Amino acid sequence: MAARSDGRLGKWLVIGPPLAYLLVFFAAPALIMVLASFRTPGEFGGLSPLIENGNIDLNLDSYVRFFTDSIYAQIFLKSVWYALLTTLFCLLLAYPLATLIAKSGKKHRDLLLLLVILPFWSNFLIRVYAWMIILGPNATLARMVNGVLAWVGHEPVPLLFSSFAVLICLVYVHLPFMVLPLYANLEKHDQALLDAAQDLGANAWQRFWRITFPLSLPGVYAGAALVFIPALGIFAIPDILGGPEDSLIGNVIKQQFLETRDWPFGSVLSIVLTVAALAIAGFAAWIARGRLGTPSSAREARA
Amino acid sequence: MRRRSPALWAAALAGYAFLYIPLVIVVVYSFNDSRLNAEWVGFTFDWYRKLFHNEEMLSAAGNSLLIALVASAVSTALGTMAGVAMYRYRAKLLAVLVLTPIAIPEILMGVSLLIFFVMLNLRLGLASVALAHIAFCIGFVAIVVRARLAGMDESLTEAARDCGATPWQAFRYVTLPLIMPGVIAGALMAFTLSIDDFVITFFTAGAGTVTLPLQIYSMIKIAVTPEVNAVSTLLMLLTLALIVVATRLTPSLFRN
Numbered sequence: 001m002a003a004r005s006d007g008r009l010g011k012w013l014v015i016g017p018p019l020a021y022l023l024v025f026f027a028a029p030a031l032i033m034v035l036a037s038f039r040t041p042g043e044f045g046g047l048s049p050l051i052e053n054g055n056i057d058l059n060l061d062s063y064v065r066f067f068t069d070s071i072y073a074q075i076f077l078k079s080v081w082y083a084l085l086t087t088l089f090c091l092l093l094a095y096p097l098a099t100l101i102a103k104s105g106k107k108h109r110d111l112l113l114l115l116v117i118l119p120f121w122s123n124f125l126i127r128v129y130a131w132m133i134i135l136g137p138n139a140t141l142a143r144m145v146n147g148v149l150a151w152v153g154h155e156p157v158p159l160l161f162s163s164f165a166v167l168i169c170l171v172y173v174h175l176p177f178m179v180l181p182l183y184a185n186l187e188k189h190d191q192a193l194l195d196a197a198q199d200l201g202a203n204a205w206q207r208f209w210r211i212t213f214p215l216s217l218p219g220v221y222a223g224a225a226l227v228f229i230p231a232l233g234i235f236a237i238p239d240i241l242g243g244p245e246d247s248l249i250g251n252v253i254k255q256q257f258l259e260t261r262d263w264p265f266g267s268v269l270s271i272v273l274t275v276a277a278l279a280i281a282g283f284a285a286w287i288a289r290g291r292l293g294t295p296s297s298a299r300e301a302r303a
Numbered sequence: 304m305r306r307r308s309p310a311l312w313a314a315a316l317a318g319y320a321f322l323y324i325p326l327v328i329v330v331v332y333s334f335n336d337s338r339l340n341a342e343w344v345g346f347t348f349d350w351y352r353k354l355f356h357n358e359e360m361l362s363a364a365g366n367s368l369l370i371a372l373v374a375s376a377v378s379t380a381l382g383t384m385a386g387v388a389m390y391r392y393r394a395k396l397l398a399v400l401v402l403t404p405i406a407i408p409e410i411l412m413g414v415s416l417l418i419f420f421v422m423l424n425l426r427l428g429l430a431s432v433a434l435a436h437i438a439f440c441i442g443f444v445a446i447v448v449r450a451r452l453a454g455m456d457e458s459l460t461e462a463a464r465d466c467g468a469t470p471w472q473a474f475r476y477v478t479l480p481l482i483m484p485g486v487i488a489g490a491l492m493a494f495t496l497s498i499d500d501f502v503i504t505f506f507t508a509g510a511g512t513v514t515l516p517l518q519i520y521s522m523i524k525i526a527v528t529p530e531v532n533a534v535s536t537l538l539m540l541l542t543l544a545l546i547v548v549a550t551r552l553t554p555s556l557f558r559n
Contacts, residue, residue, distance in 0.1 A: 011388075011392050014387055014392070015385075017381055017384055018381040018384045018385035018397060018401070018441055018445070019388075019394070019396070019400065021437070021438070022404075022438065022441065023400065025419075025435070026400055026412070029416050029419035030411075032418055032419055032422060033419075046421065047418075093317075094318070096315045096318060097314075097319070099315075100311055100315035101315075103311075114550070115322075116322065118546065119322045119323065121495060121499075122538070123501075123516060123535065123538050124499060124501055124516075125516050125520055126329060126538065127325065128523075129531060131325060133325075133332065134324075134325060138341035139340070139341050172322075175321075229407070233408020233409065233410045234410075235410055235502070236501060240524070250410050254410070257414050257506065263418060270410070270411050274408075277406075
């Protein structure tokens with residue numbers, strides 16, 4: 001009995017501090033931002049007082065602005081498009097990497113995996129900066145590309161400050177997020193299935209497309225969510241590597257908070273971004289569960 | 304049986320090259336005797352020498368170090384509690400609060416904390432940055448600690464309780480030593496995340512406070528010199544050292 005009551009006390013001593021911290025420094029700011037999205041921008045930026053002459057000033061003005069001014073919908077769609085392309089290219093690059101790691105012997109597997117993770121741990125800005133060097137106008141790559149272009153009689157193109165630079169860096173920065181879940185999935189595949197398919201006359205492509213790929217879909221969805229969501233909210237990469245045309249939703253949010261200082265509208269954009277990110281994560285989780293709940297859980301149950 | 308086709312090798316090799324060539328270029332040009340990061344001219348340590356005489360850079364590094372120390376200490380304590388709570392008590396609300404900051408785009412946490420701090424009239428600076436860093440580091444520590452707990456035998460704690468240990472004693476003398484590698488790995492991870500963070504710091508630092516990533520950002524935006532390469536190389540070395548220590552402590556960490 002005594003053990004039980006101090007068990008409960010102990011439980012709250014453990015849960016309490018981190019819960020309190022995150023309620024204050026994560027949940028409360030998020031709710032305040034939701035509230036801010038219904039408020040009026042202040043005369044000198046920020047927010048105007050919530051209660052003025054005894055009236056509570058809450059309105060839908062910023063939401064109306066988002067849904068009526070098509071420029072924001074366009075930027076949002078462009079961000080979705082960039083994030084989709086990033087996810088797709090990450091998948092194409094990650095698949096061979098994850099396959100190779102999953103097929104390696106135990107000895108090399110950890111090393112190969114670590115080699116994928118290591119660049120991710122170097123500073124984010126350094127990785128962006130690296131592409132600034134590679135794509136720079138005086139660098140070898142730009143001279144080679146423009147040399148070829150001049151040879152076929154084309155005007156030289158700048159590689160830096162372009163959509164190309166933004167996309168390649170988006171792929172570069174997010175690649176490990178695709179490799180890890182994909183590897184975790186591929187590693188569990190049963191080689192016997194592929195051997196059986198081969199015995200029945202399936203060629204390499206058929207074995208991949210009809211067996212390996214469908215079985216890897218949960219890993220693909222998990223990786224896609226891990227790439228798509230951060231890519232959707234990115235602002236530093238277009239800011240550093242992009243041209244004026246490459247402004248994404250993250251850049252507009254940054255601009256609203258730090259330059260225009262229209263916080264209600266910035267909050268609306270942030271909320272739209274959050275809803276989109278969570279919806280996509282939920283959708284990916286839902287598909288992954290519905291799709292592969294059956295075969296993989298059946299296999300796990302057998303194991 | 305386990306054949307690997309040359310095509311697969313070639314594709315994977317291209318993938319690794321893609322991952323590493325950019326970083327190698329940054330490091331190589333940090334020793335290049337030219338202001339332009341365009342072609343190799345000759346070997347020099349000049350950029351490192353300039354770096355150590357750059358007052359702004361040194362003060363930014365000092366700020367980053369201070370914030371990272373405070374943020375990793377506090378978030379390790381809170382994150383360990385959260386990891387234990389999530390594993391033992393299956394605390395649902397806590398799990399949501401711990402994992403959501405990791406799942407949403409960083410910019411959202413940055414801007415919401417900006418509104419929050421300004422509303423509280425808290426002056427933006429070292430303190431606000433440290434408070435923000437703690438909030439996003441807790442989740443990473445909690446995940447590592449929970450993974451460590453999942454790999455350990457809970458009956459040991461129960462045995463200690465049966466032998467008359469108080470819950471605190473059972474935790475202090477049985478559970479904690481067993482999960483210690485996870486706690487230390489979590490602390491190193493929090494330290495690295497804090498010292499590397501750009502996005503959340505960008506919004507919560509205010510005008511007067513500069514950390515290393517913020518300093519790098521303004522250098523990249525205004526005038527690129529190989530000094531950026533030099534500081535990047537040093538930062539990579541530091542991170543690499545921390546990661547090596549962390550992997551040594553919990554070899555299973557990167558497999559899950």
